Amino acid sequence: MLQVSVLRNDPQWAKERLILKGFSQPELVDTIISLDDQRKKTQNEFDHNQSQVNLASKQIGGLMAKGQTQEAEALKATVAQLKTTLDPLKESMQQIEKQLHDTLVLLPNLPGALVPAGKSAEDNEVVREGGLRKELPANAQPHWDLINQYRLVDFETGAKITGRGFPLYIGKGAKLQRSLVQYFLDYNTAAGYTEYLPPFMVNEASAFATGQLPDKEGQMYFMEADQFYLIPTAEVPVTNIYRDTIVKEEELPIKMTAYSPCFRREAGSFGKDVRGLNRVHQFEKVEIIQIVAPSLSYQVLDEMVAHVEKLIQSLELPYRILRLCGGDMGFASALTYDFEVFSAAQERWLEVSSVSNFESFQTNRMKCRYKDAQGKMQFTHSLNGSSLALPRILACLLENHQTEAGIEIPKVLQPYFGQEIITLP
């Protein structure tokens, strides 16, 4: 959620930034400022009357104590009179505040200075490429064929148990998933991130705080009976650890990592690029999250990008890093870098990580603040990234490391997986 003060400060600039993000109603900025004016005006009037009521009530107390009941009764009558003006004022104040909040919440975060203009994925900027594309055997295959031959994942049975998009991992496939999760968590904790295992369902307040609500309402699974949402990413429960808290400056930066399954309805996005593990309703992911002082957030963003980059390098995969353009960024983000790994057999890039700085967009919704050196209350900044998302990494590992002899396991994973190569069953 944006701060009204930011919009007031330079409405024209704010509108331009919103347009860069592809937001279709920049005029809401003016609506918000005018609502805020109304709010101030109404509140002022209300406060004035309330103050008179408070004063009179105190006087009544004094008069009663002295036994001057007649004077007290007279004052009571004036208070009663004043109070009739209070209720309608309060009502309209609440109404204005709600309207203001409901409108404010519709605005996406303003894109940061580095964000390139553009409407879609084609306009993203390639920051750099890395890793080696291995020479593949002549009969190289896409992962959806490999997982069948090697008996790693069974989509049909997953569909029978639940529905399409719920893969069932089997044998070495399941173990490879588990090895990756463990490796990623160890890698993250070695870099100073504290590991959490969070709840996989969240309440409405949590889903709102990180920006999933109201923006992505239809994308989350919802448990009607208990009013819980299945998490689309560990970002939601983990970031919410710090909802409604005031942290000490010396506690910053707060570095957290968590594994979780992720549930996404992917409503409307099926039909294309959905084969195999490319897009599923349930997948595993290890997330990294930081809460930091505002002045450091972009430096931390670079650190997180470097952190994820090394992790992908260690898996010996060819990758590239993109800086997302305004139109392709998420609702809550101010700057996002996507990591894509080259899927050799599909001959296309697959997104495996997304690292973002949310600045104070989430922390304003969450009310996560700290006192700076001057003793002033400020919103912290929050950042997060996948480190890493699993099914696509699995797909890329299979495709990029397939050889005549079998699927080679990267060195760093071998201690976790327990063998160097997966051979045909």
Added chain:
RNA sequence: GGAGAGAUGGCAGAGUGGUCGAUCGCGGCGGUCUUGAAAACCGUUGACUGUUAAAGGUCCGGGGGUUCGAAUCCCUCUCUCUCCGCCA
């Protein structure tokens, strides 16, 4: 699911209708003393809103009610703890 107890400022914990936004303690900050530190002593220390700055207003888990006046009384919801039941 049933019964009981509870929810107050960073923590701990008083306060049961009228200068209570809230005693005291711990912690934090500032100071005295000290070469420095500790101890001791003194002072200070919630958030939001509003204003150039004030004043003023709001907040004692959430919502509603009673009253001239509510942290305090009533209703309701949520959560926590203890016991019972069920259960991986």
